[in-house]
Amino acid sequence: MRSEPRRWVVMCALLVSGLAAAEPLVGPAVGNAEALVAEGTRLYNKKRYADASGLFLKATRANPTLLPAYLGLARSRLGAKEIPGACTAYRAYVRSAPDIQDRTKAQRELELCERQLKAARKKQKGAAPADLTARHVELKAGFFAALEDKKLVGPDSAAEMLTTLVSEGYLGTDLGEMGAKLSAASRGATEELHRRALAGETLPPEQLRESRKLFDLAANTGEASPNASSQAPFLEGLAVFQEGDFAKAQGLFAQAATAAPGRTEYRVWRAASLQRAGDLNGALAVMEADLPDDARTDVLRAAVAQKKSSKDGARELERILFQRYPTAAR
Structure with a gap:
């Protein structure tokens, strides 16, 4: 077909x-x-x-x-x-x-x-x-077959079939239904990808980057994702983080955090990028601003103190071990 x-x-x-x-x-x-x-x-x-x-x-x-x-x-x-x-x-x-x-x-x-x-x-x-x-009848059949297979972008995809129909001047009220279905499927795919990423699943960079096409496709065929402004840079940030471009990753995570202030995960990933780039002070500033009581913030404090001097590092470690998390009385 x-x-x-x-x-x-x-x-x-x-x-x-x-x-x-x-x-x-x-x-x-x-x-x-x-x-x-x-x-x-x-x-x-x-x-x-x-x-x-x-x-x-x-x-x-x-x-x-x-x-x-x-x-x-x-x-x-x-x-x-x-x-x-x-x-x-x-x-x-x-x-x-x-x-x-x-x-x-x-x-x-x-x-x-x-x-x-x-x-x-x-x-x-x-x-x-x-x-x-x-x-055009063949193309429409191909569109719905690709949509059922969840092949939304790329060769032989629903997006490709719809693009070809439009470029060739196809006219019909069914274009509205096709666009709405493709837009909804694209929004669903990005939400699922975002959920998996937040759950800690390691996703290939190429799959993470495909989300940008899906966000664009949702907007260009019907209704834009309401979370695109935060989810798109977050998923792209994960892709470049895996590839070792930590400076670019932290910028993308910062963009995501600005768009969705309630998502602390984006700030944690930004701090991780700064830390991997060697900016411990920057990473600590991010964590202290949003998660001052988080155990990961304590680890960063100890790392920053250790970088200043071994004495400062030992003192911070002692504070964490015996003051921050006191041993339960026996």
Whole structure:
């Protein structure tokens, strides 16, 4: 099932590669759909059909269930002499619109558009753009299969299938459902990864770094993770910590701690990074500010004292052993 969509994805990879990183795919992050339709309508009335077409197309991505966007797109494309694209937009509208007066009128306009398209193809002797309907059905099947397998990013992933559909101009209200499902799955995956990391599980750096793509994917297909501002730098910090870049790690942990002041774990990891980088005083300052009574803070105090002199170290160790944690009376 997925081999054919994958072949087409590879063929257009150079064209698509910047899309997901540069722009949101589907959902509110694309823009305000109603505002886009209003501006598109204004431009259409001024006969600026190409400009109106771009705004209506964006509106179909921002809210794939907003049907007026499809009709505005169809009419704008028709005005701009983009006959194949106009027919595609008309079909999307007629397929989903309720049986109302606008739909009846749109059906007639679609029939006219189809006749114009047929004439254009006959005149161009088959040079007109091919019908991608069957291929888009394959891509959608591949999307849901990848989603079920929890393959959200990377080759043959749900993100790749959805990106290809959008880049090729697929239109349909089902894009909203696809985006919402992918966004929810991405948020769930990052929450699980964060939970495992906090539980002390050692995760490979490449898996930790994949979380950044998942955070971006959630925002670009629907709803951003409410904890992305803290969880993303924390997980990336763990990756660079494992790779030995403790200076960068402590900066990322500091960013996470600033975004989520209630998460003391982020501060502990920052202190660990500072300690591994040789900054014992900095590590102790972090721990004393947030966890002054923690046993790990005492260990750092002893280490800092020992660095000053063996006498100071012995005195601090004595304080910890016999004053901080007094022996129970027998």
